[in-house]
Amino acid sequence: MKRLVPAVTRAMDILELFLDRDGPLTAPDIVRELGLPRTTVHELTATLVARGYLVPEQVGGYRLGVRLYQLGSRYAEQLDLAAEGRAVAQQVAAKCQETVHVAVLEDTDVIYIAKIDSTQAVRLVSAAGRRLPAHCTAVGKMLLASLPEEELRRRIPDGTALAAMTARSITDTAALRTELAATRERGTAIEESESNADVACVAAPVRDRAGQVVAALSISVPGIRWSPERRAELEELAAAGAAELSARLGHRRARA
Incomplete structure (x- = not known):
């Protein structure tokens, strides 16, 4: 089996948390669910937001971005x-x-x-x-x-x-x-x-x-x-x- 890239795997893990969730996901939620360091979560979510895969909520947390809808379509x-x-x-x-x-x-x-x-x-x-x-x-x-x-x-x-x-x-x-x-x-x-x-x-x-x-x-x-x-x-x-x-x-x- 080829070596997996840890950062990509963690980013996919964050996105897949939404599969069993209806509402937004906060940074503390991600830290708790995946056991990742806060700094790592901040860097990953910032990257996903920049690429359109996540959208920050005004009240805190994140929801899925339009880029995922485009890929799904x-x-x-x-x-x-x-x-x-x-x-x-x-x-x-x-x-x-x-x-x-x-x-x-x-x-x-x-x-x-x-x-x-x-x-x-x-x-x-x-x-x-x-x-x-x-x-x-x-x-x-x-x-x-x-x-x-x-x-x-x-x-x-x-x-x-x-x-x-x-x-x-x-x-x-x-x-x-x-x-x-x-x-x-x-x-x-x-x-x-x-x-x-x-x-x-x-x-x-x-x-x-x-x-x-x-x-x-x-x-x-x-x-x-x-x-x-x-x-x-x-x-x-x-x-x-x-x-x-x-x-x-x-x-x-x-x-x-």
């Missing part, structure tokens, strides 16, 4: 996204008989939160929960292409050495930016043997009720079943599936 959104993503992925997989994923972006990686396997004998072997470099995948390219330019350059500064998963992986930031520009123009992302030498993939963006891209839906195909014609078919299916998932998340397309 975000957690709930992820749960809904995973559940709805799996349901839509199942529909798309039934139509194309290929492997379908839904993934989200975390820094410069993608994490697959839903996966439906192909029913074909030759198929992609993967798993939900897997993490891959975003620039090597169709879902990752779609999600990176959806970032504001300033945010994209913050995450992947010019000149960054990009890891290669296959001989066809993009390793140059200039080439990646060109690819992302084409992805924005096309509205779908394409990956041909960049994360797996034997697999090609298409992806489309998933939007929330505010219109923000929060995930991407992809269809993965073994190279033996990949062709320009098949690619066009799968792009349409991925876009339709992503639109359906977006609608389930509350997104409404703007009228032309």
Whole structure:
């Protein structure tokens, strides 16, 4: 087991005291409940207040801050996204008989939160929960292409050495930016043997009720079943599936 950071553990202990409490919590309450020194409690609560996790009461004590509500809401959104993503992925997989994923972006990686396997004998072997470099995948390219330019350059500064998963992986930031520009123009992302030498993939963006891209839906195909014609078919299916998932998340397309 990796070493735990004592200060972080103590801060979490303070927050978790509210799980069994309805009213505010005072510093003496914390000292008594957790057996911590007063100075330590003062430093921890001051930090939690500064970060928005606690709010000081005028009459003394603390109540939970809005930051915890934001995190809880975000957690709930992820749960809904995973559940709805799996349901839509199942529909798309039934139509194309290929492997379908839904993934989200975390820094410069993608994490697959839903996966439906192909029913074909030759198929992609993967798993939900897997993490891959975003620039090597169709879902990752779609999600990176959806970032504001300033945010994209913050995450992947010019000149960054990009890891290669296959001989066809993009390793140059200039080439990646060109690819992302084409992805924005096309509205779908394409990956041909960049994360797996034997697999090609298409992806489309998933939007929330505010219109923000929060995930991407992809269809993965073994190279033996990949062709320009098949690619066009799968792009349409991925876009339709992503639109359906977006609608389930509350997104409404703007009228032309």
